[in-house]
Amino acid sequence: MSNAPDPRRRPSAVKTLDHTVAAVPLLQGRVLLHEHTQPIPRPRPALDDDLGGVVMTGPNADARAFQLRADVGFTGTLLIDSAAYTTYTATAERPFMAPPDELFATVHDSLNFQKARGASAALTPTGYIPPANSLALKAVLREANRIERADTLVSLPIDATWLNRENISQLIAVCAKIRHPKAVILFRQFDPLEQAKDIPANLRRLFTEVEHMSLLRTDLAALDVMAHGALCAGIGVRSSLRHAIPPDEKAQTGKRGGGPTYPHVLMPQLMCFKGAESLSTLYANADPAACACEECNGRGLDRFFLSDGETRREADSHNIFTWSEWVSDMASYRAGTERKAWWRNKCAAAVDRYALENQRIGQGATPRSGFQAPAPLKAWATLPITP
Ligand SMILES: [Zn+2]
Structure with a gap:
């Protein structure tokens, strides 16, 4: 018997693509799951093979991505987001960060390295x-x-104020001149889309006017830009991966002190992410909203107020099943007016359900009690559709 390792089990079995394979057809129409490297990579059966994929981010994202390919056997679409923007601020001289321990490394090396680790x-x-x-x-x-x-996708980790009325035209002009597909990541404490009233409309304008734009590390804004012609998008698996924070700031969680963290649950009827703790309170004296996804199978959505790994996995899976279904519904409508109208009507129907759900669970219509429709959802439900 030979002691040579089985070649099929060696990491070299991971197929890599060289720089001549275009990014656009590989990413077109996909909504990717933005994963963090903290947990060991695992299969995500909730992800759709044809319309989904993974963005791996966090410390050692490249090693984790490679594990996802080699150990988990993931063969789908994969991006590696080294998240240079969490520690490095772009300057006029050096907009890209060189890897810290490789003095002579170039951007080209950094891009090649991602591909060698299995990135699509x-x-x-x-x-x-x-x-x-x-x-x-x-x-x-x-x-x-x-x-x-x-x-190559040119990542654009921009402060949300770039989408303000004063800056949006310049942003559009620069994006239009970049001859590669682009990946926007929005920076702001809490929801970047709530930073100013005109941001949802201006984000749409950017995606409508410039070709091959994608929006990563976001929430349901992913679906809004997809409906409006984005190349692809990425939804964070947890709330810290649904936006980004400037390198010199600390994340404000709206919660004092440490303590356990609980999952955020995507509400299928209301189309918002809600913390498991507040869901458990809201549904304390009423039947919880139930979910028909493959993970929940009709069970209530008040069941995630636990901080263990299994609950987290179930909540992740519920969230992915829920938005994946929307992505595949969207794909069944023709791109353009038909798809935009479907999305607007879906958002409008969700906004209309808030009052009903609040009455059902005995919550008054006063502000700060019951469910509140997020401002971006209201914008998506009402902004005019352009052909
Ligand atoms: Zn579910």
Whole structure:
């Protein structure tokens, strides 16, 4: 008997794609799950093979991504987000972060490395682009257009104020000149889309006016941009992965002190993420909303107020099943007006259900009691549809 390792089990069995394989067809129409490296990678049966995929982020995202390929046997669409923007701020001289321990490493090396670790396409290690820092934004354009590859997405980790009335035109002009597909990541404490009233409309404008735009590390804004012609999008598996925080700030959780964290649950009828703790309170004296997804199988949505791993896995799975169904519903409508109208009507129907659900569970219509429709959902339900 030979002691040689079985070649089928060696990491080299992971198939890699070189830089000539274009990113666009691999990503088109997909909503990816933005995963964190903290837990050991595992299969996500809730993810749709044809319309889903994974973005791996966090410390050692490349090693975790490789594990997901080699150990879990994941063969779907995969991106590696090294999240340079969490520690590095883009400057006019250096918009991309070079890997810290590799003095002579270039952006090209960083992109090649992601591909060697099993990524389907590569993301530039762009630093955080602060409010109104035009020089940093233009530096991204300059450096991005020097990249001679078909497989690269230029990541644009921008402060949410870039979507304000004063800045949106410049952002659109720069994005239109970048000749690679782009991946926007929005920065703001809490929900970036609630930063100013016109942000949901301006985000749509960016995605409608510029080709091959994607929005990563977000929440249901992923579906809004998909309905409006995005290349692809990514929804965070937990709330810290549904937006990003500038390198010099700490995440504000709206909660004092540490203590256990509980899952956020996507409400299928109301189309919002709600903390398990408040769901348990809201449904304390009423029948909880039930869910028909494969994970819940008719069970109530008040059952996630626990901090153990199994509850977290179930909540993740419920969330993924829920939005994946919406993604596949959306794909069944023709791109353009038909798809946009379907999305607007879906959001409007959800907004209309809040009062009913609050009455059903005996919560008055006063502010701060019961369920409150998020401002972006209301915007998606009412903004006009452009052909
Ligand atoms: Zn469910």
